[in-house]
Amino acid sequence: MNLVRRLVGNAPPRILWSLGALLALLLIAPALLGKYWLSVLILILYFAYVGQAWNILMGFAGQLSLGHALYAGLGGYIAAGLYFHYGIGPWAGLFAAVAVAATAGAIVGYLGFRFSLAGVYFALLTIAFSEFTRVAFDHWAWAGGSGGLFLKVDATRDIVNLRGGPVLFYYVILALAVGAFILCRALLESRLGRYWLAIREDAEAAQAVGVPVLRCKMIAIVISAALTALAGVWNAFYYNNLFPETAFAMGRSIEITLAPIIGGLGTLFGPVVGAVVLTGLGEAFTDLSDALRISGIKQIFYGLALLVIVVYRPAGVWPWLADKLGLKERQP
């Protein structure tokens, strides 16, 4: 009860009602939506979830990672590999997946923070680890090498092994996205969350008022990596295939960062709003470019849209939108 009160805190009732209504809608959505719209919604929830995970490290603790594909890729590969080779289902496999990814996060974080790499240098370190792992997986037979790892496509619902159609995956990613949202709210409203914000703003000043900077940063990257690994597990079982070239690609890492940056870094709604905007734009441009029949045109529209957003709304869409709606997510 105490926890609930802390989570709800001083959020205005109308936000709580809106969120409740939105959740109810999302819960019945598969009954209302066709196949296409459900797949779009799945995509939105995926990016909202993984963006929320990345936002913990960058938006809260201020450490720019451009290598989060590492954790998603490791998570996906471990869970898929265990299932593929030993028939161990993902619900058990995810513990191994999360453990491996969290360890990888701890290693990257410890090296980066211990050697005080900041800003771009830390970002390059995360890229380097991700790329290094990509090449390693290219040559690792257990993981299928560069030829990829394929899971048998099976649409009969088998919740134990996370096999089934889109509706199953929809509810799983919905649960993850809602869970991550609540977790982030709880973290932000905790001592640790405030310590992260202080580190993001000025690490030296934070340490002077007693913040154990290294430990807080380590916790941030480990939680962020662990949550991202879950997204990787989900991804692997949803798409049924994994290639090092895509799973660990820089493009995958960049994809993870976009929703929170576009939506509004360090805010709870930023990753969600960003995911809606980006996925919406992406789908709209797909239709448009299908009509135009020029390869690359979709991405050109996409690039233009990013350009417009970063030039005119550099702090993200959500802070601006919240202002327009007369809401203000209290930036603590």
Next chain:
Amino acid sequence: MSGARLDLEGIGKSFRGLRAVHDVSFTVPAGAVHALIGPNGAGKTTIFNMIAGVFAPDAGAVRLDGETISGLRPDRICDAGVGRTFQLVKPFRGLSVLENVTVGALHRHRHLGQARDSAAAILSRLGLHDRRHQLAESLTLPDRKRLEVARALATEPKLLLLDEVMAGLRPTEVDVMVQFLRELNQRTGLTILLIEHVMRAVMALAAEIVVVSYGEKIAQGTPHEVTRHQAVLDVYLGEQEMA
């Protein structure tokens, strides 16, 4: 030297072979206000950084209530009871004034609510209560200086290190700050060591003054003694502040 709140014993520090501080010793008794003065580049802030744990001294030791704290990380030294301000103020720019101080208060209060209450109380004592919801980056310089003091106080230190908190304040503002610090010292018995160029404030607050020049202690005594000390006069020759 037991009984002293702060005890510096022959501390020294070199950077790339350049001697910044050499063999500086002094003590500050519990409940006292002392000042550390000297020309720019004399090593005052380096001494502060060694006390606060930004770096460890190459030689000597720093003790707080008899316990050696030199070599500890800054956050551990804060745990031990040392609060500090930065000469170049370092507010958490994107956070509100209240949240800035709350971060400090969280050091002694685990729960956010309690920490926030404690922070609010400190802000009203420093006259920043009306601005508590403003972002720290929107504050004027004098207010930022006060915010530095408030944030350090929120950690409930036994020893407060103030690095030029009067610089840039108007004379009336200096008086307000002096009054606040004096009251704080008298009411709570908080030990204060301040680096200060504004001599009016030093004279009004400090029971004793330590003077450093070129990284070495050249004099120590009451304000009265120090202003008549020949070495000090030599150092300050031409600096009108030393009236």
Next chain:
Amino acid sequence: MTADFFLSLAQAIAKGLLTGMVYGLMALGLSVVFGVMRIVNFAHGEMMVVGMYLAWMGFEYLQVSPMLSLPLIAILFFAAGYALQRGLISPFINRPEHQQFLLLLAIAILLVNACLAIAGPDLRGVQMEAQFESYELGPLVLDAVRLHAALTAIAIAGLLWLFFTRTRTGKSIRAAADNHTGALVVGLDVRRLYAFTFGVGAACVGAAGALMITIIPVSPFLAVEYTLLAFVIVIVGGLGSMTGALAGGLLIGVSEAVAGLLLQPSLKSMFSFGLLILVLLLRPQGLFGKAGS
């Protein structure tokens, strides 16, 4: 057997050195921009690819050798870089890194997909007579195109050196790179200087692209690899250091060639990224950078 091995090793090193010169020129563009503006150009590889495509189009449609179109491409890139800095990047100079990253990412997406839309996804290369020629240097055989490209890269690097040491603008840029705030204090026209710097950086990478197309064919999907390659080189050489970029280019060129000989070719980038991690951790100023900066 061993004599054969050493010969092929020497051959690989020679090849790596030649390619490394072009790498160095490419990385120089990234390093100059970072040194002066503290902006990491995440669109660098995309610019490289655009340079390669321009040279390819010149050859394919107008039968102009990439070596001849190079000066034109460099000038075009200079102008485009100047305009880009003035128009888009300038307001972002003092913004948080993630905003700069997003801006340059958007530019990168636009550039690479413009290439895709115009030239398609297939590999495009130039077919020149010189590709079948080679020079013999003792027992070593050097590809003519690679040698020409390397010599041209050296010549351009030499011109840049003259520019940075002899001209007023060049000296100002170096001063700004050495001492960022100092330049502001001295009152240099920073906006113009920044635009000029971005132009010079762009010209480097454009020229490098024109040279690279004579050695290796291009596809839009190579852009990210060039961006990463440029990152590796400048970090290893020392981010912001101009000689470091050239030296880093040679080192990476040689190590790639040697790794390709000794290991599976696909493992060679693992070596580069391993080196990147080690340098970041142990010597973040780069192998050839000044300590303590």
